[in-house]
Amino acid sequence: MKAVLDLIVGDPQADRAVPHTGITARLTVFATGVMAFLAVLVLALSMTAGRVADRWADELAQAATLRLPADADAATIEKALEILRTTPGVAAAKALTEAEQQALLDPWLGPNLALDALPIPQLIEVIADDPPYDPEGLQARFAAELPDAVLDDHARWRAPLLKAANRLRLVTWLVTLLIGAALAAMVVLAAQASLAANVQVIHVLRLVGARDIYIARAFVRRFTLRAAFGAALGALAGVIVVQLVPVGDAPGSFLAEIGFQGAGWLWPLVIPLIAAIVAFAATRAAALARLKEQT
Amino acid sequence: MIELENVSCGFGGTPLFSGLSLSLTPGSFHFLTGPSGAGKTTLLRLCYADLRADQGQVRLFDQDASSLGRDGVAMIRRRIGVVHQNCAFLDHLTIAENIALPLTVADRAAEAAGNLPELLAWVGLTAQAGQFPPELSGGERQRAALARAVIMSPDVIIADEPTGNVDWEMSQRLLTLLVELNRMGKAVLIATHDLTMIRTMKAELSARVLRLKDGELVQAGAEL
Incomplete structure (x- = not known):
């Protein structure tokens, strides 16, 4: 000093x-x-x-997307939501509405797109809890119960x-x-x-x-x-x-x-x-x- | 204090002198004379470690000059006061600051407050203390150089042509100052051409007169 x-x-x-x-x-x-x-x-x-x-x-780590085929009916969506709700480590799960899906596609395809004309898959937003769910376990569960559902935990983006x-x-x-x-x-x-x-x-x-x-x-x-x-x-x-x-x-x-x-x-x-x-x-x-x- | 033994020194392979010996003891007074180019300044530079001898041994305060490191040389120079032929002042500093410079560089600047007024009065430069070197006359510069040489109370005073640029009256005044220092026990070595001055002072002092000529240092005798 x-x-x-x-x-x-x-x-x-x-x-x-x-x-x-x-x-x-x-x-x-x-x-x-x-x-x-x-x-x-x-x-x-x-x-x-x-x-x-x-x-x-962080945001990508917390959020995941479950993708269901375009022709998934309400029962299938509800079943997927039920699986998610009963999975430890999932804080929330919400099926995107048609308007929300439209908003997601707007930047890429424009605002005047008629979703009905396209086979758009149904998306379910999954928010992880702390501690989060086990993605591999959840993937395996969907493979057994809803084989057409695809869980994207955004790891490949993150x-x-x-x-x-x-x-x-x-x-x-x-x-x-x-x-x-x-x-x-x-x-x-x-x-x-x-x-x-x-x-x-x-x-x-x-x-x-x-x-x-x-x-x-x-x-x-x-x-x-x-x-x-x-x-x-x-x-x-x-x-x-x-x-x-x-x-x-x-x-x-x-x-x-x-x-x-x-x-x-x-x-x-x-x-x-x-x-x-x-x-x-x-x-x-x-x-x-x-x-x-x-x- | 300063001993040169069988010393040779020269420039560019041509020796100025060789086999030269000299001893400065406390209270001794030496004049060094000789023709221009004989090597007087070179000999003085050996005495304050500004040059290294090509051969022989230079001992400064019982230390071999050739083995001194850079800090060692600095310490030795604090014990030797030198009046340089060109005075070697820093023109951006006042005369008072130039005189105090040896204390300043030794981190003893505070001591200057006590010593400086007395020293300026001793060399008659009190009124010029705040002036810068280029503003002073040759004689005033020489006296200022002498004041700087003694401010550290050195054991040895070396002066290179201290009266070279001053009139007779001023040269007598400078020499009187050097004699005063010698009487205080300081060893004094003065290089000069001025034989008249040597004759005058020799009568007053038990000074040795050395003559450097043709590479040899001999004691001058009656021819002076």
Whole structure:
């Protein structure tokens, strides 16, 4: 904690020993700001995608569909409902009405479809309880009692959806890591430029007995604070932009949920800290390596 | 404190001097003279570990200079005050900050508050404390360099042509300051071309005069 405070407060006298280089300072702040801005956007997208995928997966996991042949009569439907009602782990079962089935098909076949003209199977929506039913057991029971009924527990939809969501998360974390690496590379280049511009100053500091760590400290403190400041500005801009994204009106749509929620709000706050840590480590390593090269 | 034994040093494979020996003990006063290019500055640089000898042994405060690490060199330099020929100031710092720089880099900046006013008065630069190096005259810069060299209360003072850019009166003033330091027990080594100054001071001090010429260091005698 003391080391962090020392870094922030610094020694004004020591800080003056190395002159400020205006353009490097401004570029460092600008570049870290841009990186933090991008990081906030990427994290917001990642978290939104993750949340939406999780919810869709949950909803799919809770719901199943029992499909009966188009010519199933009322007795068959009632028998299927009875089987479901007496199955442990089934919270509810409901046969879709003609209007509900029409609504499901509207997006694909249009609103003016005459269902009577098509052999549309009868669908029964099955909502799982907690703990849920055993899908294989239920399937077996239907096979014995209603062989034409097909239970679709959505597993074949859920698996690729989860896989895609996990891939998306992985990609966004990779992008975030690349942003961090680019930030480190940029800070190293800026620090190298600053060290090269101050060769004479470093020589004089050495002549009067400065240790490498003292000289490095002046550069490290400067670049760490610049990176933290730039990243704070960039993160703030990123949060504002995320908040300004137009919200879709459909509940549960991707756009309706874009942004941070709950503990996710910590990320924009943590980004300047991470940027500062990356800048600290990168500048320190670069400065000490460079000072070792200089006699 | 500083011992050079059979030391050889040169640049680009051409030795400036070889088999050279020198010993600076507490309270000693040495003048180092010789023609330009003879290697006076090189010899001084060996004494404050700014160069490594090609051959022979350089011992600084009982430590082999060749085995000193980077931090070790820094620590040794805190015990040796150097007045550089070009003063080696940081132009973006005031004269007071430049003089206090050795304390600052040693994380002892707080001590400057006590020492600095006295030191500025000693070298007659109180009024110039807030000025920047380019704003000072040659003599003022040399006195400021001397003040910086002694602020850490070093055991050895090394001065490279301290009177090179100043008039006679100023050179006498600078030398008087160096003599005061020597009387306080500091070892002093001054490289200079100024034979008149050497003759004057030799009469006042029990100073040894060394002449570096043609790669050899010899004690100068009556010819001075």
